[in-house]
Amino acid sequence: MSRTVFLHVGVAKTGTTYLQRLMFTNRDLLRKHGVLYPGERPNAHFLASMDLREAGFGGHQYSGAPGMWQKLVAEANSFPHTTVISHETLARARPNGIERAVVDFSTDDVRVVVTTRDLGRQIPAVWQETVKNRNVQTYSEFLEWVFDATTSDGTTRMNSFWRPQDLPRLVRRWLDGVGDGKVIVVTVPPAGADRQELWRRFAAAVELPDLPYSFDTDVRNVSLGVLQSELLRRMNRHIPEQVEWPMYERRVKREFAEKRLTSLPSSDQIGVPARWREQVGVVAERMTRELAELPIRVIGDVDDLRPRFTEPAGQLPDDISESRLLEAALSVLADLAVSPGAGTPSQPQPVPGASHGDRLGERLQS
Structure with a gap:
């Protein structure tokens, strides 16, 4: 087995908490079979991301962050086989952070995994997550802010939403760091699919062996209605x-x-209002078109990235x-x-x- 480091960089609200908890729960089994999920605590990868990006969260600087990135790197560099590091905030890394994330490892084989899903589910999910993180912006205000940063051809302007959510732009940033062919995009299955299908796709992306994994954990990023x-x-x-x-x-x-x-x-569940659905589709089509032109590997169905608006949005938060x-x-x-x-x-x-x-x-x- 060769020395490969997989960096799973998100994005948020794509099943990342579920995947991370499964890897942490099964880390002893994985290690016995040549895969390292480093860190002694579940939040080690979060702290490492804060350290790498020299960032805080919620206006708070974590005392456990300084040195945590280098600690995970040291574990990976001393392990003879595959290492997986995963946190969705890595999607916010800037070029200097991306460069460091690659060169710190003593292997030339650093690959990046991006999990992503359709914008029709992603946009409302991100808003409710910001509310859980202390945001007071109404859903309507959030939508105006998101779509004010888009154009009629589906191009987006950089803001704190689109920086991680504009998939081709995110992929290009990491391609600049790891090189052609070393970014793998994993699409999240559509609503109603077998929950373990996301795990199977992710496991294929990071080349996990076929093992009797424990799926008993129910830890996930709880969504609000x-x-x-x-x-x-x-x-x-x-x-x-x-x-x-x-x-x-x-x-x-x-x-x-x-x-x-x-x-x-x-x-x-929170939906996308009718007035924004056409623009969601325009942006999604532009992103899938650009993805097809990039030197990447896609696991899953690219069609999963096209929003499926089969029902009315229903009652919106502002209407309660x-x-x-x-x-x-x-x-x-x-x-x-x-x-x-x-x-x-x-x-x-x-x-x-x-x-x-x-x-x-x-x-x-x-």
């Missing part, structure tokens, strides 16, 4: 600015949004009534009130008295 996303977006407006990202991530994103809000009766939001908020408050530990004084926090229930109650009174 229309009602849940809008409730969280409005609540975000009343989270005190003094609450720093680590606390927000732990208390609001993980505990409140991904556990409490997802316990609400299922709400519709105040009464429905109030009912949902009261349901969450009731759940919080009877939860274990609800009557126990909390540990001191940077912002005294700012419990989830308090902040949500303030929102209802405003």
Whole structure:
């Protein structure tokens, strides 16, 4: 087996959390069969990406990031076979970061894997993820911002959405670093497909051996529906600015949004409004056309990148009534009130008295 390093660079909202958790869960099995998934903790690759790009997240600089990239590189360089490093924030790497990501490894065989899916699913998914990351921008405002950066022929102008989401542009940046033929694009299967099909495609891309992998893990990047996303977006407006990202991530994103809000009766998935669907198709066609001209390998069906708008968008976040939001908020408050530990004084926090229930109650009174 040759020494190859695979860098899975995202993009976000394409099953990356699912793939990363499966690799971490099966890392001992993989290592025994010549594949290294480095790092001792699940967040090691995230911290390594922050280190490589000299970046923070949510306005926060992680103390565990400095030196983490070099630590993973050292593990890879001392391993005689295949290494896989994966994090979606690598899609945001700039040319100097890409160059370092390639030259730091003591092998000439560095390849890049990009997982991607159709814009019809990707655009709403990215918005709801930004809401989980403290964004207060309405869905309509987000869509205006996204499509204001496109032209009638489907060309996009660089902004923080299109930098990782314009697939041909992303692929070209990494081709400049690794060379022709060393970027593999993996398409995410359409909605309703066998969940393990994405794993099979990814495994083919990074040349994983056929092994009895454990698929018991259910860790994934939990998505919110229309009602849940809008409730969280409005609540975000009343989270005190003094609450720093680590606390927000732990208390609001993980505990409140991904556990409490997802316990609400299922709400519709967020769709793309009719007024934007034609432009989504134009951009998608331009991207698939340009991809076909690039010296890359594609695993999956390129047709998977063409949006399938078979149904109306349904109710949008901006259209949720105040009464429905109030009912949902009261349901969450009731759940919080009877939860274990609800009557126990909390540990001191940077912002005294700012419990989830308090902040949500303030929102209802405003």
